[in-house]
Amino acid sequence: xxxxxxxxxxxxxxxxxxxxxxxxxxxxxxxxxxxxxxxxxxxxxxxxxxxxxxxxxxxxxxxxxxxxxxxxxxxxxxxxxxxxxxxxxxxxxxxxxxxxxxxxxxxxxxxxxxxxxxxxxxxxxxxxxxxxxxxxxxxxxxxxxxxxxxxxxxxxxxxxxxxxxxxxxxxxxxxxxxxxxxxxxxxxxxxxxxxxxxxxxxxxxxxxxxxxxxxxxx
Amino acid sequence: xxxxxxxxxxxxxxxxxxxxxxxxxxxxxxxxxxxxxxxxxxxxxxxxxxxxxxxxxxxxxxxxxxxxxxxxxxxxxxxxxxxxxxxxxxxxxxxxxxxxxxxxxxxxxxxxxxxxxxxxxxxxxxxxxxxxxxxxxxxxxxxxxxxxxxxxxxxxxxxxxxxxxxxxxxxxxxxxxxxxxxxxxxxxxxxxxxxxx
Ligand SMILES: [Zn+2]
Numbered sequence: 001x002x003x004x005x006x007x008x009x010x011x012x013x014x015x016x017x018x019x020x021x022x023x024x025x026x027x028x029x030x031x032x033x034x035x036x037x038x039x040x041x042x043x044x045x046x047x048x049x050x051x052x053x054x055x056x057x058x059x060x061x062x063x064x065x066x067x068x069x070x071x072x073x074x075x076x077x078x079x080x081x082x083x084x085x086x087x088x089x090x091x092x093x094x095x096x097x098x099x100x101x102x103x104x105x106x107x108x109x110x111x112x113x114x115x116x117x118x119x120x121x122x123x124x125x126x127x128x129x130x131x132x133x134x135x136x137x138x139x140x141x142x143x144x145x146x147x148x149x150x151x152x153x154x155x156x157x158x159x160x161x162x163x164x165x166x167x168x169x170x171x172x173x174x175x176x177x178x179x180x181x182x183x184x185x186x187x188x189x190x191x192x193x194x195x196x197x198x199x200x201x202x203x204x205x206x207x208x209x210x211x212x213x214x215x216x217x218x
Numbered sequence: 219x220x221x222x223x224x225x226x227x228x229x230x231x232x233x234x235x236x237x238x239x240x241x242x243x244x245x246x247x248x249x250x251x252x253x254x255x256x257x258x259x260x261x262x263x264x265x266x267x268x269x270x271x272x273x274x275x276x277x278x279x280x281x282x283x284x285x286x287x288x289x290x291x292x293x294x295x296x297x298x299x300x301x302x303x304x305x306x307x308x309x310x311x312x313x314x315x316x317x318x319x320x321x322x323x324x325x326x327x328x329x330x331x332x333x334x335x336x337x338x339x340x341x342x343x344x345x346x347x348x349x350x351x352x353x354x355x356x357x358x359x360x361x362x363x364x365x366x367x368x369x370x371x372x373x374x375x376x377x378x379x380x381x382x383x384x385x386x387x388x389x390x391x392x393x394x395x396x397x398x399x400x401x402x403x404x405x406x407x408x409x410x411x412x413x414x415x
Contacts, residue, residue, distance in 0.1 A: 017315040018381045024337045036414045043411045046356040048378040049308035050363050057264035065259050068289050122330025
């Protein structure tokens with residue numbers, strides 16, 4: 001059961017459909033782990049529905065009805081799948097983006113214990129990437145130049161503030177202090193990270209990497 | 219007397235009307251009932267058009283395009299509608315919201331493998347108890363919405379009907395971002411929508 005959740009601002013924007021695509025995909029993935037947030041989002045969606053049904057009715061030209069009625073014959077019904085994922089499988093939204101499983105991805109080695117795989121969402125202002133940290137491995141100390149969402153997908157990690165496990169959703173804003181997450185000793189950790197600006201490594205040993213950390217949106 | 223029975227007698231209003239739309243959706247799914255579809259169209263197409271034009275980000279032509287797209291999806295997806303899970307208006311709203319998000323992204327030339335529906339699918343529970351809760355929540359939200367102060371209702375309209383981010387709403391209303399966020403939170407609190415702590 002997830003212990004760290006998106007805040008109400010995120011969930012409201014998600015229910016209203018206004019969250020940037022990469023962030024929305026990350027919230028959607030959290031909802032797969034969290035019935036409480038899913039129920040709240042269902043409730044928040046009712047607000048939209050209530051405003052919609054009480055909204056201004058703008059007159060519609062009668063010909064539009066004829067056009068639509070004519071098109072009902074033309075187009076064969078599409079197939080809409082509603083897959084319920086197996087409990088241990090990655091959330092369906094990620095399976096779609098990965099077109100397979102974690103093992104099928106191209107992983108770029110950053111340090112001895114950290115690899116990154118970038119996924120394409122089409123969001124022009126956010127990077128969407130998976131981080132694979134070896135059991136007990138550490139991500140170099142880094143600060144945040146922009147907003148960062150982290151969702152734990154497998155295994156877990158800890159930092160100065162606590163322990164995080166599958167389903168936990170963490171949000172850090174620009175300027176928050178440096179942290180150096182360490183994967184739990186028991187198993188490898190896979191996290192999803194959504195960034196709107198590149199990370200900045202703050203330890204001397206890794207500062208040389210900063211010029212290489214360009215944001216890769218899209 | 220069951221609460222449902224009492225409700226049915228006291229309030230034939232919104233709830234009764236929604237039953238009518240649910241029946242239309244079921245008739246479309248079961249027998250491709252065009253008369254039912256036409257009734258649904260006459261009621262919902264103007265609401266979808268109003269939703270499309272809110273916040274004036276879409277032209278009249280694009281609003282008509284959205285109406286077409288949403289109503290055709292309603293026809294095609296009707297078999298996936300489950301009256302136990304959601305009010306007809308809620309189900310149609312989610313289709314309209316997702317279609318509008320996709321339209322905005324097409325206009326911004328997003329090249330994405332994801333549709334809004336992949337990111338925000340209908341999620342309703344399969345458990346009967348939760349379904350009853352969900353229907354009650356929906357009813358309660360509709361009743362309480364009328365009791366909100368104007369400034370809170372105005373912000374909710376920006377967020378939901380116009381699809382604006384909190385930051386965009388703040389800029390348009392010339393308010394600090396913190397004020398917008400706290401008004402949204404206060405409004406949701408009055409609608410009894412809060413994080414389970
Ligand atoms: Zn949650």
